[in-house]
Amino acid sequence: MSFIQTRYNLTEADLEKYLGEALSKGGDYADLYFEYLSTTSASLDESIIKSASQGVSVGCGVRVISGEKTGYAYTNDLAPEKLIHAARTAAQIAAGPTTAKVAGLEEPQGSQNLYPVVVGPSDVEFSRKVALLRTADEAARAYDERVFQVEASYRDSVRHVLIANSESVIRSDTQPLTRMDVSVIAREGERIERGHDGTGGRVGLDYFQTERTPRDLSHEAARQAVLQIGAEEAPAGEMPVVLGPGWPGILLHEAVGHGLEADFNRKQVSAFSGLIGRKVASELCTVIDDGHIPSRRGSLNVDDEGATTGRAVLIENGILKGYLQDRLSSRILGTPPTGNGRRQSYKHIPMPRMTNTFMLAGEDDPQDILRSVDRGLYCVNFGGGQVDITSGKFVFSASESYLIEGGQVTRPVRGATLIGNGPDVLTKVSRVGHDLKLDRGIGTCGKEGQSVPVGVGIPTIKVDQLTVGGTNVLRAASTFQD
Amino acid sequence: MSYLELASDLVARARKQGADEAECVVREGSQFSVNVRLGEVDQVKDSGSKAIGLRVLSGNRAASTFSSDFSGKGLDVLVKSAIETVRFTSEDPFSDLPEAEQLGVATDPTALRLHHDDVLALTAEQKIEMARTAEAAALEADPRITNSEGGDFRSGWSRWTLANSRGFGGEYSLTHCSLSAVPVAESSGSKERDYWYSVSLDAAGLESPEDVGRRAAERALRRLHSTKVATTEVPVIFEPRVAGSLLGHIFQAASGDAVYRYASFFADKLGEKVAGGNITVVDDGLRPGGLGSTPFDDEGVASRRTTVIEDGVLRSYLLNSYSARKLGLETTGNASRGLAGSPGIGPGNFMLQPGDASPEDIIASVDRGLYVTELIGYGVNLVTGDYSRGAVGLWIEKGELTYAVSEVTIGGNLKEIFKQIDMIGSDLDFRSVFVAPTLKVRCMTVAGK
Numbered sequence: 007m008s009f010i011q012t013r014y015n016l017t018e019a020d021l022e023k024y025l026g027e028a029l030s031k032g033g034d035y036a037d038l039y040f041e042y043l044s045t046t047s048a049s050l051d052e053s054i055i056k057s058a059s060q061g062v063s064v065g066c067g068v069r070v071i072s073g074e075k076t077g078y079a080y081t082n083d084l085a086p087e088k089l090i091h092a093a094r095t096a097a098q099i100a101a102g103p104t105t106a107k108v109a110g111l112e113e114p115q116g117s118q119n120l121y122p123v124v125v126g127p128s129d130v131e132f133s134r135k136v137a138l139l140r141t142a143d144e145a146a147r148a149y150d151e152r153v154f155q156v157e158a159s160y161r162d163s164v165r166h167v168l169i170a171n172s173e174s175v176i177r178s179d180t181q182p183l184t185r186m187d188v189s190v191i192a193r194e195g196e197r198i199e200r201g202h203d204g205t206g207g208r209v210g211l212d213y214f215q216t217e218r219t220p221r222d223l224s225h226e227a228a229r230q231a232v233l234q235i236g237a238e239e240a241p242a243g244e245m246p247v248v249l250g251p252g253w254p255g256i257l258l259h260e261a262v263g264h265g266l267e268a269d270f271n272r273k274q275v276s277a278f279s280g281l282i283g284r285k286v287a288s289e290l291c292t293v294i295d296d297g298h299i300p301s302r303r304g305s306l307n308v309d310d311e312g313a314t315t316g317r318a319v320l321i322e323n324g325i326l327k328g329y330l331q332d333r334l335s336s337r338i339l340g341t342p343p344t345g346n347g348r349r350q351s352y353k354h355i356p357m358p359r360m361t362n363t364f365m366l367a368g369e370d371d372p373q374d375i376l377r378s379v380d381r382g383l384y385c386v387n388f389g390g391g392q393v394d395i396t397s398g399k400f401v402f403s404a405s406e407s408y409l410i411e412g413g414q415v416t417r418p419v420r421g422a423t424l425i426g427n428g429p430d431v432l433t434k435v436s437r438v439g440h441d442l443k444l445d446r447g448i449g450t451c452g453k454e455g456q457s458v459p460v461g462v463g464i465p466t467i468k469v470d471q472l473t474v475g476g477t478n479v480l481r482a483a484s485t486f487q488d
Numbered sequence: 489m490s491y492l493e494l495a496s497d498l499v500a501r502a503r504k505q506g507a508d509e510a511e512c513v514v515r516e517g518s519q520f521s522v523n524v525r526l527g528e529v530d531q532v533k534d535s536g537s538k539a540i541g542l543r544v545l546s547g548n549r550a551a552s553t554f555s556s557d558f559s560g561k562g563l564d565v566l567v568k569s570a571i572e573t574v575r576f577t578s579e580d581p582f583s584d585l586p587e588a589e590q591l592g593v594a595t596d597p598t599a600l601r602l603h604h605d606d607v608l609a610l611t612a613e614q615k616i617e618m619a620r621t622a623e624a625a626a627l628e629a630d631p632r633i634t635n636s637e638g639g640d641f642r643s644g645w646s647r648w649t650l651a652n653s654r655g656f657g658g659e660y661s662l663t664h665c666s667l668s669a670v671p672v673a674e675s676s677g678s679k680e681r682d683y684w685y686s687v688s689l690d691a692a693g694l695e696s697p698e699d700v701g702r703r704a705a706e707r708a709l710r711r712l713h714s715t716k717v718a719t720t721e722v723p724v725i726f727e728p729r730v731a732g733s734l735l736g737h738i739f740q741a742a743s744g745d746a747v748y749r750y751a752s753f754f755a756d757k758l759g760e761k762v763a764g765g766n767i768t769v770v771d772d773g774l775r776p777g778g779l780g781s782t783p784f785d786d787e788g789v790a791s792r793r794t795t796v797i798e799d800g801v802l803r804s805y806l807l808n809s810y811s812a813r814k815l816g817l818e819t820t821g822n823a824s825r826g827l828a829g830s831p832g833i834g835p836g837n838f839m840l841q842p843g844d845a846s847p848e849d850i851i852a853s854v855d856r857g858l859y860v861t862e863l864i865g866y867g868v869n870l871v872t873g874d875y876s877r878g879a880v881g882l883w884i885e886k887g888e889l890t891y892a893v894s895e896v897t898i899g900g901n902l903k904e905i906f907k908q909i910d911m912i913g914s915d916l917d918f919r920s921v922f923v924a925p926t927l928k929v930r931c932m933t934v935a936g937k
Contacts, residue, residue: 047828051749054578059828060569061554062562065537078533082556095534098612132576155749191750191871198750200871240876242899242935243719273525275637275672275681355531390866392878396672396681397714399895401865401878423867423876423897425935475867475876475897475935479721 008178010040010168014084018111021170024068025108027093029172033072033100035333036093036108037171039310040066040084041352046132047161050139053147058132065352068092071334072100078355111176118307118314120300121208123182130211135160138211142188142220149228152235155191158220162211169312177312182208183303183459185448188223192231199237201230202405204448207303218446230387230406233418240407240422240476246379247424247472248410250386251372251443255462258293258363259451260391260400261428262286266320266328267346267358267453268335270395277398277429278326286326287432290368293321295330297345297361303447304362304461311347311356318344320363321432332358350456360451364463368438372466375437377413383474384408384415385424398428401475423475431469439466491516492659495651498542501567502653507544507574509585509653513786513827514540517646520612524619525638526627534612541827544570545584549577554827583830586787586809586819591656593783594774594790594821601777602662604690607643610665615641618667618697625701626671632712633705637670637681639697648782656788664779667694669701673708680714680892682707682862687919689777707861710882714892716936717883723857724898724932725850725884728917730863731924735838737902738769739922740870742796742804743833744811744822753873753903754802762802763906766843769797771806773821773836780837780921787823787831794820796838800907806833839923843912847926850911852887858934859884860898873902879934896936905929 010016021038028036041064048058065082066089077099079092142158162184170176185206192199203226205218214220249257262278270276278286287293297315299305306315311333319327331339332347335358348359376384384407391402403423408415444463451460489497495512502510518536522529540563543552551574555566597603623639642665649659668685684704686695726734746752754762763769773791775781782791787809795803805815808823808831824834851859860881867876876899882889913926 045828048576049829054580055576056578056580056583057550057552057830058573058577059552059554060573061541061552061828062565063539063554063556065556075529076531078531078535080535080537082537082539083558092535098534099529099532132573136576155751157749193750198871200751200869234872242897242933244937273637274635277679353535353537355533392864392866394681394862394864394880396679397711397880397894399864399878399880401867401897403865403867403876420872421867421869421874421876422899423865423878425865425878425895425897427895473716473895473897473935473937475878475899475933477876477899477901477933479719479933479935 008168009166009180010042010178021111022108024089024093025170025172027090028068028070028097029106029108030094031097031100032102033070033106035071035106035172037069037169037311038066039352040168042166043163045163047159048136048139049159050143051157053143055136055139066092067352068096069355070096070099074338075099076355080353106172108172110174111170112174113176118298120298120305120307121182123210134211138186138214138220142224145221146188146190146224146228149225150192150232152192152194152232153190153228154193157189160186171312175312177308179307181306184209184213186214186220186223187448188227190227190231192228192235194235197235199231199234201227201234203227205446207301207447208305209301237418237420239478240419241383241474241478242476244471244473246382247469247474248375248379248382248384249464249467251439251441251464251466253388253445253462254385255364255445255464256388256391256402258365258464259360259462260393260402261426261431262293262320263360263363264393265395265398265428266330268329268331268339269358271329272335272338276395281326284326285324286429287321287324288435289324290438291321291324291432291435292366294319294366295360295363299362302362302444302461303449303459306361309345309347310349313343313345313347315345315361330358330360332356348458350458354456357453359453359458360460362444362461364442364444365465367440367442367465370437370439372439372441375439375466375468376410376415378437378468379410380412382410384410393428399425400428401425419476425473425475431472434470435467436470437468441465491649492651492657495649496657498563498567499651499653502542502544502570505567505571507546507571509545511543511585511652514649515646515827517644519644520615521640521642522616522619523638523640524616524623526636527620527624529616530638539827540566542566542570544574546574548579548581548583549574550583550830551577552828582810582813584809585652585654586789588654590819591654591788592790593658594792595783597660597783599776600774600781600783602660602689602781604663606691607663607665608645610643610691615643621697622667622669622701625698626669626705629702629705630709632673632675632709633671634674635672640668642666650786650788652788658784658788660783662689664689665691665694667697667700669704671705671708673712675712678713680708680711682711687779711880711892714894716895717893717934718937719935721931721933723854724929725854725857725859726927727859727861728915728925729919730860731927732917732920732922733863734927735840735922735924737868739835739838742806744805744807744815745833746870747805748811748814752870757802760802761800763797763800764909765800766912767797767800767906767909768841770795770841771836771838775837778837780835785821785823786825789819789821789823791821791836808833835921837921837923840925842914842916842925844914845911847913847915850913850926850928851884851889853911854884855886857884858893859889875900875902875905896934899933899935
């Protein structure tokens with residue numbers, strides 16, 4: 007019996023009864039998503055622990071699908087009468103005899119366990135968590151005398167889920183998620199700058215001792231803040247851009263990932279609609295979405311519809327291969343599900359979403375790639391990004407970048423937004439490095455008001471031409487046009 | 489037991505178990521949403537939920553807990569774990585509830601017109617029909633509208649209850665509804681979507697579904713065949729919907745939490761010129777029917793009207809009790825909290841005083857420039873003021889809107905941008921808590937080809 011069944015005394019007969027209520031007005035399919043989410047967090051500011059918090063959120067969402075229509079209701083009271091009420095509310099979407107029959111829930115064989123957290127983070131004493139924050143504070147302040155503000159935060163959660171559907175499938179999972187962030191402000195004279203770093207994943211507290219320590223985070227955040235003090239105005243205009251490995255993979259997330267989500271494509275509103283089998287990238291590019299990499303922030307044993315996660319090839323040697331599917335889209339499009347049906351919580355309807363999205367490594371030496379650029383920009387760290395699905399235009403904001411002059415990385419420049427067009431930016435990729443790296447595990451993706459944890463990754467790549475939204479027009483005009 | 493009694497009871501229990509002070513919030517709400525796409529209902533969602541948050545202070549240490557479990561056992565755990573958690577935070581002399589004399593309700597909640605029965609009276613069929621009509625109006629507006637992400641209607645009701653150990657107890661409920669349409673326009677290889685929406689606390693305040701659909705279609709159509717312009721420095725006009733985002737940046741820069749940490753370029757600038765002499769910004773938490781109006785803030789301090797910038801001079805930050813103590817000032821009744829954690833800072837209705845120019849006059853004043861209708865991305869740094877965002881809009885040539893522009897960025901520094909707003913429209917837009925008219929910035933970098 008799963009955690010939720012035990013805690014709320016839910017038998018399989020109960021679940022079948024609720025599914026039966028959900029299908030009482032008709033419909034092709036129904037599912038139940040029970041969620042028990044416990045969270046702890048703590049934050050440090052001005053060298054003291056200013057807040058600490060713990061809490062629990064519990065609820066169940068009921069979904070009924072009838073043709074292409076979805077009815078949805080949820081309750082955060084798991085009493086039988088409330089669950090029946092939610093099921094009957096969701097049932098309103100359907101009219102006519104049901105084609106689905108509910109009998110004999112069964113857990114599929116061959117479950118995977120991508121995140122075996124021996125000690126759940128929430129069971130560990132709070133004092134160990136706040137100790138991480140104090141270490142981070144001391145390390146950042148010791149890094150450089152220009153550091154004058156340090157904020158550090160820690161957050162973990164354990165999400166227990168139970169999913170049952172009218173196709174007799176019952177799945178459960180326990181999903182840990184942990185992260186730590188450090189933000190530093192450095193000052194020299196009138197110039198004040200900020201740096202940030204963070205890390206995490208579906209990991210326990212040990213991760214911060216063995217993989218990346220609070221000290222690592224603080225040094226990186228402080229390094230960035232101090233570096234920015236000396237940064238010049240960023241150039242404006244089109245130029246070659248080299249992206250460093252890891253987090254710059256946000257390019258893939260914005261430029262192609264969202265546009266390949268199947269809901270936009272079955273509705274024909276994506277810039278990628280109808281492009282399967284067509285060339286959308288240079289042949290150096292193979293882009294993957296993989297939800298079953300152990301311990302990664304974007305990974306899941308089962309997606310939020312109970313499907314086993316896997317590896318979807320989105321682009322192979324430049325050719326568009328497939329979309330990211332949830333159950334509804336895969337049924338309508340008649341293609342196999344890819345385990346990408348995700349939701350923020352029991353209050354939300356699942357949608358096709360990314361998990362961990364990355365480009366496979368190529369063969370080039372990263373130093374050679376930089377040497378191939380006469381004048382351009384080298385971007386190694388980014389903030390957030392956004393995309394307009396229909397036009398394909400996307401942006402992502404560089405937070406650490408450098409000028410490349412005569413094949414050499416020279417001076418740091420201030421933050422700037424990069425803008426491009428999804429369906430053609432990857433056709434301009436002329437070099438791909440052998441240094442594929444995944445990000446540090448703090449990515450969160452927002453879509454239609456729902457946030458889910460995701461990962462990205464990329465090797466060093468060169469994009470021959472991208473628009474850089476700096477403020478220095480003069481430099482762009484005189485030295486940055488090829 | 490009412491939720492107000494429950495909140496007061498939990499405050500009393502927390503004190504009995506060792507807390508010096510306590511504050512409890514209860515949030516209850518329901519929401520309905522429908523999406524109609526190509527004339528058919530695509531999704532309907534109809535539900536409600538409730539949750540409770542407790543913050544305790546022991547000495548000057550603070551901690552909080554939250555839960556959606558209202559059972560006797562659930563509430564026991566809520567109080568007990570708050571008391572346990574507070575051991576792990578630090579003594580902070582600035583951490584406290586507001587003083588008793590600062591607590592209070594500005595006005596009878598009904599005077600703010602936050603709760604409207606006409607929203608609650610709408611049937612599911614009526615809501616679906618409005619979404620359907622809005623989408624249909626967009627689809628019928630022009631043959632080039634070939635597709636749609638649909639028409640949406642959303643409505644909801646919520647109640648916010650707050651009690652604390654300094655004797656405050658209060659609650660209010662509010663309704664809201666919104667209607668939107670997202671059409672896709674297509675013409676010889678060019679495909680663009682845009683949207684229009686109307687939002688109001690009462691159903692009577694919504695624009696008609698026909699108007700919402702038509703305007704959405706007009707907006708999508710004018711984006712067709714967009715091009716990238718050459719990199720240049722020109723005047724940039726923000727239409728009201730995007731001008732609101734600049735007000736949002738003023739709000740963030742004026743937020744006490746950012747100011748005391750020097751994470752804002754408004755730090756140490758009280759009494760100084762931070763914008764042009766034509767700029768006056770007011771945060772009004774008491775505007776009747778306003779999307780950001782409340783009778784009291786999330787610490788139980790009466791909401792009010794605060795002049796933030798007067799004729800370009802920074803007059804006040806927006807503060808909760810904590811940031812006020814840190815800065816040696818008085819709270820402005822802008823505490824804002826969720827269920828967990830310490831209160832942050834939230835706006836009331838954050839408004840730029842309108843000018844007298846019509847949007848047409850402002851456009852006519854520009855020889856060559858960009859009229860921005862949408863911004864994307866997060867390229868805004870409030871520590872330095874650096875600003876660089878993706879923009880979509882229309883090119884202005886000799887005082888007239890001409891072709892569509894996309895895949896460009898606009899860039900500058902907010903410290904300069906606020907001083908370079910040289911024309912202010914009369915067309916205030918109340919679709920958000922950040923209320924702005926059409927604005928013209930004398931010069932920004934447009935990065936493109």
